[in-house]
Amino acid sequence: MLLEIRDLTIEVSNRTVLKNINIAIDYGETHILFGRNGSGKTSLLMAIMGFSGYKVKEGTILFKGEDITHAPIHERAKMGIGMSFQRPPTIRGLKTRDLIRTFHADDEIVEKIVEGLDFSSFLDRDVNLGFSGGEIKKSELLQLTVQNPDLILLDEPESGVDLENIKIIGRGIKRLLQKNLRRQRVKSGLVITHTGLILNYLEADNGYLMLDGTIRCEGNPREMFETIQSTGYEECARCQR
Numbered sequence: 001m002l003l004e005i006r007d008l009t010i011e012v013s014n015r016t017v018l019k020n021i022n023i024a025i026d027y028g029e030t031h032i033l034f035g036r037n038g039s040g041k042t043s044l045l046m047a048i049m050g051f052s053g054y055k056v057k058e059g060t061i062l063f064k065g066e067d068i069t070h071a072p073i074h075e076r077a078k079m080g081i082g083m084s085f086q087r088p089p090t091i092r093g094l095k096t097r098d099l100i101r102t103f104h105a106d107d108e109i110v111e112k113i114v115e116g117l118d119f120s121s122f123l124d125r126d127v128n129l130g131f132s133g134g135e136i137k138k139s140e141l142l143q144l145t146v147q148n149p150d151l152i153l154l155d156e157p158e159s160g161v162d163l164e165n166i167k168i169i170g171r172g173i174k175r176l177l178q179k180n181l182r183r184q185r186v187k188s189g190l191v192i193t194h195t196g197l198i199l200n201y202l203e204a205d206n207g208y209l210m211l212d213g214t215i216r217c218e219g220n221p222r223e224m225f226e227t228i229q230s231t232g233y234e235e236c237a238r239c240q241r
Helices: 041-049 073-079 096-101 107-116 133-147 163-176 221-231 233-240
Strands: 003-012 015-025 030-034 055-063 081-084 091-095 151-155 188-192 206-211 214-219
Touching: 003 041, 015 041, 015 055, 015 188, 015 214, 030 221, 041 055, 041 073, 041 081, 041 151, 041 188, 073 081, 081 133, 091 096, 096 133, 107 133, 107 163, 133 163, 206 221, 206 233, 214 221, 221 233
Parallel strands: 030 188, 030 206, 081 151, 151 188
Antiparallel strands: 003 015, 003 055, 206 214
């Protein structure tokens, strides 16, 4: 098992934001996380990544069989966890090209990735400075692809992206998660989505519905999303029980 979360409870500023979370993601699997704004979805990704301020009150996080519950963020990144943010910061004075070079990736490989994302004209601009929603998502995806993590955490990858760019980003995520391979997939993902558009590009293995900081149910992600669209989150939680 690549990632195991057992009975995880998280506090932020002395307020419980996640309660008794249990998730297991195996190698090569992609899982989808649904839920209203403020339900705790992003907090879960931040806790998995190890950001400060997300205090573990109970439970454990295991990655590749090792307990990383209290490991710092840089150790988790070295072990193979990467995250794409919904609203990443602008970094003035640092060119996107120079940021990518810090990952020590092969230049030819980087150029192919850049071309696939139609991102060449943005490499010499400051990271995320003046970028549109789609350009930010491409920048985040480029960084993740070069980082080449084993577990990819994606926070609403289609948010703020127009229909033309969602195709490019969707195909890029599909390649990153090795969904173009029929066998021997080893990359895994946990993806937050509101629109469900990303499901047009990914064959997801499992879905979760989070409400008020708890996982209320899990099941087939496409069926869950159809229920959410037609009858809402609460009905989906009742239906999947």
